[in-house]
Amino acid sequence: MAESPVWAVVALPLALAALAWAAAALDAVLGAASAGGTGSGPGPGLVRACGDPLHEAVRLLTQQRRRTLMADRPLTRIGVVVLPVAATLAAVVVPLGGRAVADLPVGVVWFNTMEVAVWGALWLTGWGADSAFPLAGGYRFLAQGMAYELPHMFVLITAALGAGSLDLGEIAAAQDGLWFAVWMPVAFAVYLVSALAMAFWGPLGHPLGGDLAGGAALELSGPDRLVFLAGRYLLLTVAAAVAVPLFLGGGAGPLLPAWAWTLVKTCAVLGALVWARRRFPAVRMERFMGIAWTVLIPATLLQMLVVGVVVLD
Amino acid sequence: MQAFAFWVLAAAAAGSGAAVFVVDSMARATFSLLGSFLCVGAELLLIDLHYLGVLVMLMMIMEMLVMAVFMIMYMMNPAGLMPMSMVHNRRGALAISGTAFAALAAGAVLVPWPERRGAPPADPTRALGEAVMGPKMLVMMVIGIAILATMIATVVLATHRGRYDRPGSDARAEGGGGG
Numbered sequence: 498m499a500e501s502p503v504w505a506v507v508a509l510p511l512a513l514a515a516l517a518w519a520a521a522a523l524d525a526v527l528g529a530a531s532a533g534g535t536g537s538g539p540g541p542g543l544v545r546a547c548g549d550p551l552h553e554a555v556r557l558l559t560q561q562r563r564r565t566l567m568a569d570r571p572l573t574r575i576g577v578v579v580l581p582v583a584a585t586l587a588a589v590v591v592p593l594g595g596r597a598v599a600d601l602p603v604g605v606v607w608f609n610t611m612e613v614a615v616w617g618a619l620w621l622t623g624w625g626a627d628s629a630f631p632l633a634g635g636y637r638f639l640a641q642g643m644a645y646e647l648p649h650m651f652v653l654i655t656a657a658l659g660a661g662s663l664d665l666g667e668i669a670a671a672q673d674g675l676w677f678a679v680w681m682p683v684a685f686a687v688y689l690v691s692a693l694a695m696a697f698w699g700p701l702g703h704p705l706g707g708d709l710a711g712g713a714a715l716e717l718s719g720p721d722r723l724v725f726l727a728g729r730y731l732l733l734t735v736a737a738a739v740a741v742p743l744f745l746g747g748g749a750g751p752l753l754p755a756w757a758w759t760l761v762k763t764c765a766v767l768g769a770l771v772w773a774r775r776r777f778p779a780v781r782m783e784r785f786m787g788i789a790w791t792v793l794i795p796a797t798l799l800q801m802l803v804v805g806v807v808v809l810d
Numbered sequence: 811m812q813a814f815a816f817w818v819l820a821a822a823a824a825g826s827g828a829a830v831f832v833v834d835s836m837a838r839a840t841f842s843l844l845g846s847f848l849c850v851g852a853e854l855l856l857i858d859l860h861y862l863g864v865l866v867m868l869m870m871i872m873e874m875l876v877m878a879v880f881m882i883m884y885m886m887n888p889a890g891l892m893p894m895s896m897v898h899n900r901r902g903a904l905a906i907s908g909t910a911f912a913a914l915a916a917g918a919v920l921v922p923w924p925e926r927r928g929a930p931p932a933d934p935t936r937a938l939g940e941a942v943m944g945p946k947m948l949v950m951m952v953i954g955i956a957i958l959a960t961m962i963a964t965v966v967l968a969t970h971r972g973r974y975d976r977p978g979s980d981a982r983a984e985g986g987g988g989g
Contacts, residue, residue: 572837603860603935610868616875617844624837639875643961646872663861663935790965 501596509598510585516738516763517730520771521550527775557723565716569625576621577721579614580728587611587735592666594748594756604665605657608739609650612695615732616642619697619704619713622725626716634712638697638704641782644789645701649691651797652684656743659804665739669747678744680807683800685744687793692736692770694785696729699774703782737767812856819856823849834893836882844874861935 529546590597590604601607616638623635657663659681660671668677678685694701705712717725741747741762748755780788826845833839847870854863897903931937942950 569835569837572841575841601860601864602933603864606861606864606868610864610871613868613871617841617871620875620878621837621841636879639879642872642875643965786965790962 501598501600505593505596505598509588509593512593512760513585513588513731513734513738514727516734516767517727518550519764520730520733520767522547523768523771524774525549527772531775554723554727557719560719560722562721563716563718565626565628568627568716571625572621573625573717573721576618576623576625577717577725577728579618579621580725581731582728583611583614583618584728584731584735587732588738590665591735591738592669592742592747593759594754597666600666601664603663605653605663605668605743608665608735609653612649612732612736613646615695618728622717623704623713628716630709630711631713631715634704634706634709634715637706637709637712637782641694641703641786641789644786645691645694648687648789648793648797649695651794651801652688652691653743655681655684655797655801655804658801658808661808665742666747669742669749672746672749676744676746681744681800681804683796684804685740687797687800688740688744689766689770690793692733692740693773696733696736696770698729698733698770700777700780701785702774702779706779733770734763734767737770738763740766816853816856819849819852822846823853831896834895836894837878839896840874840878840881844870847874858930859934861938 525546526543529542529549587608589599590601590607597604619638620635623631623633626632656668656677659677660668662668662671690701693699697704703712705714709715714722714725738759741759745762745766748757748759750758750761753761823846826842826849829842830839830846833842848867851863851866851870854866
């Protein structure tokens with residue numbers, strides 16, 4: 498893989514931030530559409546919803562911080578900041594038009610490591626506030642950790658196995674003509690589910706669940722809350738971006754250049770993930786635990802077996 | 811540059827390792843230890859062992875988080891937000907750890923290290939995989955299955971009874987009791 502230009506180091510976070518903002522705007526629009534029932538065409542409510550994320554960001558930036566008694570402030574800060582930092586670092590191995598910002602030969606493992614760092618970020622955020630609901634929210638993610646991580650890890654390995662490489666660029670290149678999503682449909686489906694879980698989003702958003710009055714993020718206010726929520730959107734964006742080299746052929750496609758195809762595919766996956774939040778109800782935690790261990794893990798192992806046999810052939 | 815990074819990371823690893831015994835809460839101690847391990851993982855990246863380095867980071871984050879749960883669950887001061895100390899039997903512990911450190915450091919300095927034979931492989935990840943999955947295949951398979959069986963057994967035991975289906979009372983049929 499070719500060395501990436503220096504400006505890419507600046508461009509990557511900017512592109513990520515733009516996509517994350519678009520995801521937040523789409524979520525606001527979907528929310529307004531389902532709440533308002535504007536009928537046909539985008540009404541004024543929907544147009545206003547587009548600006549909602551920006552409006553909210555400015556509101557949070559100017560809001561005064563709320564403090565809890567005996568909070569562990571350094572740990573909270575670390576947790577809040579690690580969230581967007583880990584998401585951005587996870588993105589440095591994503592090939593954009595044939596090249597990634599960091600040419601790491603074990604990109605898949607690096608991506609997974611940064612996702613797991615989010616477990617710690619969430620737990621620290623929940624712990625630091627010294628408040629009951631955030632604490633329970635932080636622990637929720639850890640309690641589900643293995644149920645989220647094992648299927649996720651297995652599908653990542655399956656794609657790597659299909660390409661015979663842990664390098665995201667080489668995995669994308671190995672799908673010449675036939676996308677992994679086509680001949681590894683189970684792995685792709687499980688990836689999308691576990692992407693929701695890793696970004697604690699939508700049906701798997703228990704750590705911030707409404708039944709915990711907002712969970713881990715309950716006591717966050719002002720800029721802290723902005724950084725935390727932006728970090729979650731960045732995480733969702735990165736999960737969508739990595740699905741492209743893993744399963745959707747990377748930048749391959751007719752007419753458009755590679756970077757444009759990567760962007761188009763990322764937007765499509767990101768849109769689907771955001772849409773899933775309004776479309777599917779929250780899955781009960783213990784039910785997901787059961788499904789993960791009895792359905793998802795065996796299914797991903799079988800998928801890996803099939804891919805292994807095909808590759809050996 | 812590489813030597814500089816090595817020393818910075820080494821100092822950070824030792825420093826945050828020492829911080830484990832200085833900080834006053836179990837959560838801070840756990841994450842100080844994690845910081846130390848992350849520095850060690852980065853040291854491995856410095857010598858181009860990409861896979862091992864990133865793997866150390868991945869496993870250590872997971873391990874420390876699981877450990878945080880158990881340490882806080884079983885510690886003498888639940889919640890651990892109150893000031894607490896990781897140090898017990900100060901004098902004895904200092905003597906033992908001082909002796910152990912001196913012995914290990916003396917070993918590292920005094921042992922005549924062998925000259926390097928051969929060159930590092932072009933792809934250390936592949937070499938590691940072949941070493942593990944070639945001659946050690948049987949051991950790895952047995953260990954792998956044993957670990958997976960342990961994990962599944964633990965989860966089965968833990969989820970035997972969830973908060974919604976208690977034995978004796980049909981909580982599901984009664985409905986409305988979710989919280």
